[in-house]
Amino acid sequence: MDADLRAARARLTVDDQTWTYAPLEALTEHLALPLERLPVTIKILLENVLRHCGTPPFAEEDVRALAAWQPGTAGRREVPFLPARVLLQDFTGVPVVVDLAAMRDALAALGGDPRRVNPVVPAHLVIDHSVQVDAFGVPQAFLTNVQYEYRRNRERYQLLRWAQQAFANLHVVPPGTGIVHQVNLEYLARVVWTEERDGVAVAYPDTVVGADSHTTMVNGLGVLGWGVGGIEAEAVLLGQPLYLPPPEVVGVRLSGRLPEGATATDLVLTVTQLLRAVGVVGKFVEFFGPGLDALALPDRATVANMAPEYGATAALFPIDDETLAYLRLTGRPARQVALVEAYARAQRLFRTPAAEPVFDQVVELDLRTVQPSVAGPRRPQDRVGLADLGRAFRASFADRLAPAPRGGSAATAVAERPPEARVRIEGEEVALTHGSVVIAAITSCTNTSNPEVMVTAGLLARKAVERGLRRHPAVKTSLAPGSAVVTAYLERAGLLPALEALGFHLVGYGCTTCIGNSGPLPPAVAQAIQEHDLVAVAVLSGNRNFDGRIHPLVRASYLASPPLVVAFALAGTVTIDLLTEPLGVGRDGRPVFLRDIWPSREEVAEVVARAVTPDLFAARYRDVYAGDETWRALETGGGDRYRWDPGSTYVRRPPFFDALAARPHPPSDILGARVLVWVGDSVTTDHISPAGSIPPDSPAGRYLIERGVAVEEFNTYGARRGNHEVLVRGTFANVRLRNRLAGGREGGWTTHRPSGDLVTVYEAAERYRREGVPLLVLAGKEYGAGSSRDWAAKGPALLGVRAVLAESFERIHRANLIGMGILPLQFLPGQSAQSLGLDGTEVYDITGLSDGLQPGQRVTVRARRADGRETTFQAVARLDIPAEVEYYRHGGILPYVVRSLLDGV
Secondary structure (H helix, E strand, O other): HOOOOHOOOEEEOOOOOEEEHHHHHHHHOOOOOOOOOHHHHHHHHHHHHHHOOOOOOHHHHHHHHHOOOOOOOOOOEEEEEEEOOOEEHHHHHHHHHHHHHHHHHHHHHHOOOOHHOOOOEEEEEEEEOOOHHHHHOOHHHHHHHHHHHHHHHHHHHHHHHHHHHHHHHEEEOOOOOEEEHHHHHHHHHEEEEEEOOOHHHHHHHEEEEOHHHHHHHHHHOEEEEEOHHHHHHHHHHOOOOOOOOOOOOEEEEEEOOOOOOOOOOHHHHHHHHHHHHHOOOOOOOEEOOOOHHHHHHHHHHHHHHHHHHHOOOEEEEEHHHHHHHHHOOOOOOHHHHHHHHHHHHOOOOOOOOOOOOOEEEEEEEEHOOOOOOOHHHHHHHEEEEEHHHHHHHHHOOOOOOOOOOOOHHHHHHHHHOOOOOEEEEEEEEEEEEOOOHHHEEOHHHHHHOOOHHHHHHHHHHHHEEEEEHOOOOOOOOEEOEEHHHHHHHHHOOOOHHHHHHHHEEEEOOOHHHHHHOOOOOOHHHEEEEEEOOOOOOEEEEEOOOOOOOOOEEEEEEEOOEEEEEEEHHHHOOOOOOOOOOOOEOOOOEEEEEEHHOOOOOOHHHHHEEEEEEHHHHHHHOOOOOOOOOOHHOOOOOOOOOOOOOOOOOOOOOOOHOOOOOOOOOOOOOEEEEEEEEEOOOOEEEHHHOOOOOOOOOOOHHHHHHHHHOOOHHEEEEEOOOOOOOHHHHHHOOOOOOOOOOOOOOOOOEEOOOOOOEEHHHHHHHHHHHOOOEEEEEEEEOEEEEEEEOOOOHHHHHHHHHEEEEOEEHHHHHHHHHHHOOOOEEEEEEOOHHHHHHOOOOEEEEEEEOOOOOOOOEEEEEEEEEOOOEEEEEEEEEOOOOOOHHHHHOOOOOHHHHHHHHOOOO
């Protein structure tokens, strides 16, 4: 490649404005495949390296590596990628802002200019994760919850309000606006990004990384983006590129169309199950085929959203006429829509059905085979057909439930078995037993971005009310849409009154039940569950249902479409076959079945066409950054440096930069280490990172009580992510954590060695710290799956964990560990802790680190038992590229960035 190619630029004129862009056509001679046969994913990545080529660290070799892409022959070279923007929400955004504020202090302490710590890449932070469902089922629920939200989170919001003013290029969307991914889809995303650079107007693909794994939702709009850890997000917004492994792209060819009665939710649960079985972890997925013509853009966004649940890095739908129609529907300017079409066609990014791309692997899915389903009780990929739900529920909890009698229905089998609790709720006595639904929540970006499923839920509710049905009194119902547009079109369609009649009042615009912000259960229900040890159930239209995530008292959680959430709120149990058994008895004394009240596709389409119009989007997003009076009245203190409050229990300066030297110390071997926790396969970041409510008798709870915080003011772990003292005490404290060193006890417990004392993980770590003992984590396969929680790496780092030795790692979490200076070590193929005869009581030495690490280097691990026996084996240091070695050498990516800014890089 020559200098002319590195500087290749072309011009595009749209509506009398001319844009410069990096033309993929300039690479024609260097491509291994014709441009039209390349997956769109590869084209977007290729444009990125071509546009940046010549600006370090982007090099000609990176362009060559991607230009040579063809199925099954991906090269070994990692390539840099610098997205157009960064997306944050407040749970992940608060720690980012706290770190940026602390980095300004650190840079100043080293003699640098603190104002150099400033976003280089545009960043948007949407405050959406802090609202809890305290009030529900009443008209004033929204206002009550907003008041609680501001009272609990004032200190955090003051920090974010300060950041909005202190950092250029950081745009904060205030509370009460919507879920980050729906705001991204409906407003922030441009599909083609533009900027002025040295007086030249430049156009290029809108790409994004977000500190939330469901950033992939915007893939439905043709925008390539995915979730990264908060630590990586910080580095990107400070101008550090990500490094991608050789792209492997799996094509999913869609055909047919969804049958009557099947929704986009049923489709995404089917896709999740299918692609989990295929195995797409760490791969890019791209959808193509004639079935795309039958999928509305919100349906595509629903499928793209759950890419983390099927394990893909991203799940892209190409730009086509449906993309343009959605941009018009959501009020994007006509000039922008015209630019998107012209640019996409010029770069061969616009879908042309006649020229299907080639992929590393192709998976077929006929949309006609999709059937109504739910997924659970613990994992999104465990899809269950409605008719099989009762049997599947019994099988999942066979240790707690007796087998069903031969010939009996699922509902009868459970009803005839004790325990059964009778509780008085809303003036009447009701029965609760195994399988009783206690939470029914229409929540999460997965579905509330989709007008068709939301309108279906509203129509079903209206028909149910007309027939005289009502929700089961023990069910806590909630409606938490992804944006105010949803309530606007439901109100315009006249469907809100019916939903409210069944208890689905608006509780807030944000991510609630799906992340554990479901709020308390009614006292009588909570007491009955605890006293009778019931397997209580949550049904939610979300995307996550891992153990202990939804509510501490809920053991089974099922993902379902919004209309099915309404149906289960009516039935009050998951042991019913909704296809053959009645939901209840109508006012005429006759049984009412789901089929009687399920709206037709034509009914739904008529309401959507009438009620969902561009003016609703334009009105809701007109002043998106302004916020309400409460937001605007928050005091910030101003200034370039944040004024830390030593008495704050929400925001404290983190210790990550304490005594930071101007130059890094060379890596050293890890000697005399002990195992803090030993976990099995598929341990998620939910198990590691603090999440949900803070128990009063936990280390974190005791810390807050000691500082005068009342239990009712604890808030959640997520809301207190700006206080490392709370978060480190909640690390590895999930109530469903199964640590093999905890003596069979569930939760955040471990055994301290050599004392043999069973103590909390935090207490053990503190003992080891005082004793000067470094710590390890032993793990099985897919360690760190799930949400990209930065505290799943930050917490262990503060506990003293120096390395994690696992059979395999989830992509984002491995990068986060490196970002915090923790060494990810992987057993050699076929080996594990069990196969090597380890039991977690050993003392470990890890050597070879001080000899000069190289990407993928093997190191020696020596485990010494108390009786003197030793086991020595090799493990792979999962520092896969030179940049990761460099980050680890600096003690993490954030110290690396501070030192780079100090050196003027």
